[in-house]
Amino acid sequence: MVASAGIRVVVVEDQPLYRQMLASSLAAAPGIRVVGTAPGAAAARELFAGLGPDAVDVALLDVQLGDGDGIDLGIALRETQPGLGVVLLSATDALDVLLELPRPVSQGWSCLSKTSSLGLPALVRAIEVTAEGRTVLDPELVARRRPRRGSTLARLSPRQYEVLRLLAEGLSNAGIASRLGLAPRSVDNHIAAVYAELGLASGGVVNPRVGAALRFLEETAAS
């Protein structure tokens, strides 16, 4: 659970200017506290060890760090702190890095592109959603993707696909309903139909919302 004082965030980024800009912008955002920054993977591990258990809610990690790889770092941090949310910043727009995650730790990972016209509000929203254990995929990159020929996603109705796409962006059911101008009941039904089509059951190892987001990545390609 997120402490009332705000979401505690650590920023790990190897480029100094970018790191400082991220830290100061996030510190100014309401509801977020930056509790530390690190320039690399080794420094980040030290920082987390120094902060102690459960002192961080979300780690904002650059995928390409000078001394390692943000994904490996995230997996390692999650092993010592299972409740940690991880937001990856990727310079290669490779959303599908999330597909490489071992399934048991795949919950609460998000991926944003460094090169999309992502603004601070979107980043703050991603941090908030990830802190709750859900997944946010960069909306701009998601919008560019199309279902792959021959895949299960290609069999969804346009409306179902739209609902799935917004779900992969990390929107809640209510959020999807207001975005599409639909009744919440009808969104619930669409989501149930999508889960059925994808063979996702609630109560499995992986949260079906996360499972659906990963399937979206797996069965679409950038157009």
Add this chain to the structure above:
Amino acid sequence: MTVSGVSDATAVTPGDRIDYRRITLLTFGVILGLFATGASIQSVFVLGILPHSMLRDAVDPSAPFDVTFNLVTRLGANAAAVGTALAAIALLSPQERGLAGRIGTGVVIAASAAIARSLLQLAFGIYGPDDVTELLAEIVTATVAAAISLALALAQSDARRRLRTEERASALRALSASAALEALQGEELRVRREVADGLHGTVQQRFVLLGARLSSLLDESGLAERDPQTAAEIASIRDDLDALREQDLRGMSRLLYPDRLDQGAVPAIRALFQRVPATIATVVSLSDGVLELESHGAKALSPERRLLLVRIVEEALSNALKHGRATSLSLAITHADGEFEVLFDDNGVGLTPPVHLHGLQRLRDRLELVGGGLTLTPAPASTGAGAGTSSGSGSGTNTGTGTRLTARVPDGIARPADATPASAPRGRSRT
């Protein structure tokens, strides 16, 4: 790097020693044995020489004389001589000595064999104690025969030794050459990676910032109202910058070093398939063994071998898409017995000549260098998820059965179970 501890081609191992002794004994035994048998048969049947005892006892010349006894005693004496010599060789090991040692031990071996033989001949009554001249002649003849056999046997053993030394020297040369090549490839890979990282990271980031500055300049200057033409020009430059970054810069970076290769072959291969357009059906199946070796956090392959594996998939993909006009692709990688098997099927135009092999030929050469291989065959009819649905435009040309690329890639991982170095198959295929 050394082959199981052998760094000097002239070094003699205990195994070699046994081998040289075996060759000396065998050659000597065969040659002198032939001499001995031949001489006995000649004495009895061709020359009809009778043993001394028979001559003395042959009071009655018409008494039947025993050919069998004659032959057996002569053969027995000669066999005993060969046996004595073999025992002496085993004891004195002339094959391990220098020239002087060989002459010394050779004389001892040959003489002891000849003397043993003559003693037996006396005992069997082939010669009488009075036939001194004859006995001496026999001893000299047998000594010479044994010495000649020994010389031939030693020559044989030496020939084997030279051959082995040469083989080892050439294996060592090949090995050090391949080690140097590997080091060179490793260095090249490191530099490529650094350049690709720089393009990916710093340079790309600068382009993003430049684009952002142009955008804010346009917004804040109000140029769009005052001078729409210049504003449009600036916007177009910004878009060009963006396209340059997106396509050229990242394309170049990928050419140097595939995306996410550092995270393992599996992430790099997935990244390749992510770039396949959505209009093409893909099936990727990677066996558990492959995932265990080359997924996140588990990178068992050397960077060079990982790159080779990924390049094969990359080349197969681009071949299928560029030349094959495929609408359905399927990749399956399995791992067994220290080797990856890559099966890549497409439903494109198939193997219509000329088969485009430029990139694949280079990969095939590199694979053969490490003991692997690559073949192109018509794809089996059943494969390809959407093979049957490859309808649409150009269906007239798209009648092909498609292509199957099969590649075997040795993983190059040293396993404690066998001490064979990774480059062993190279040597094996040459000999």
